[in-house]
Amino acid sequence: MHPDIVAISNVWQCDVRIDALKAEHEGLNRVIKAAEASLAAADAGLATAQAALAAAKTAERVNARELDSYTEKRAATREMINTGTAPDYAAAERQLANVIARIDTLETAGIELLDALEAAGEAVKSAERARKKALDDLAAGKAALAARDAPLRKELGEILPRREAAWEELHPELKPQYFDQRRKKKRALVNVVEKTCSACSTFVPPQVWLDTESGKEAHRCTGCGAWILP
Ligand SMILES: [Zn+2]
Structure with a gap:
């Protein structure tokens, strides 16, 4: 083999290895960056799901409270009608009909709100799972880098002077x-x-x-x- 080819080959072999070591290191860092981005997205997703759950809880509570108050009103109105203590019987009957209609609406809304509450709860659980996975991926990525970082740096530290020497021969x-x-x-x-x-x-x-x-x-x-x- 011509000495120039030998000299080029010596430098080239070092460079190929250096490229591979750097690419591996960059690849490991890329995995971590991607996992960090996933975790940030999962954090945001969880916060959104938790806010939606809190809003659903509030809406359900407000509805339930109003339903309680109308249920009491219905009992009191009936009591007045049944005991003949209503000052205006016809007005009391009208009020009872209105209260019953309102209770109907609130009960229907209550069922829908409970469904929404359940769905919001599931969404939070799903967001928590996504966050757990992102955390696991990040930990795995960091462990992979930790395992390879020192060996990669060591080999790079050994090969760079060899490359230097080969370069001088060129x-x-x-x-x-x-x-x-x-x-x-x-x-x-x-x-x-x-x-x-x-x-x-x-x-x-x-x-x-x-x-x-x-x-x-x-x-x-x-x-x-x-x-x-x-
Ligand atoms: Zn060619």
Whole structure:
């Protein structure tokens, strides 16, 4: 193998590993960020559900209180009618009819409010479950990062000086070329498969391949710029 290809390969291998370590670290952090966002959404959802439950409780209580008061009124009016103590019998009958009608309305409303109360209670439970899941996900994400953080940093700490040393071995002319290749997020090394570049499928002329194979010269793919591996 041409010494330039060996030197590039040494840097490239380090860079591939460094990229993978950084990507893993970023991935773990992304999971935590997503879990934090889910938790914030779950918190908001729970607060909304709790507010709705409180409102449903209040509405049900108000209705029940009014129903109690009308029930008492109905008993008192009946008592007056039955005992003949109503000052105006016809008026008392009318009042009783009105009170009964109001009680009907309040009872119907009461059933609906109880249904709403139950639904609001279920919504709170569901929001609490969502929040619990978000908390668990966040804890799992943090545990995953905690488990990998030190090993990732350790390996990165070991590989960076190796990369530095490999970089120093690179011919000065190759450095900007390699740097450019990385900047473009392209591979530094490619194989030749059936006379074409494995990355971009550009044709590799026979002479280029012969030079590469014999280690006589280091060539770059004319398509993607990567150095060709023998
Ligand atoms: Zn190519």
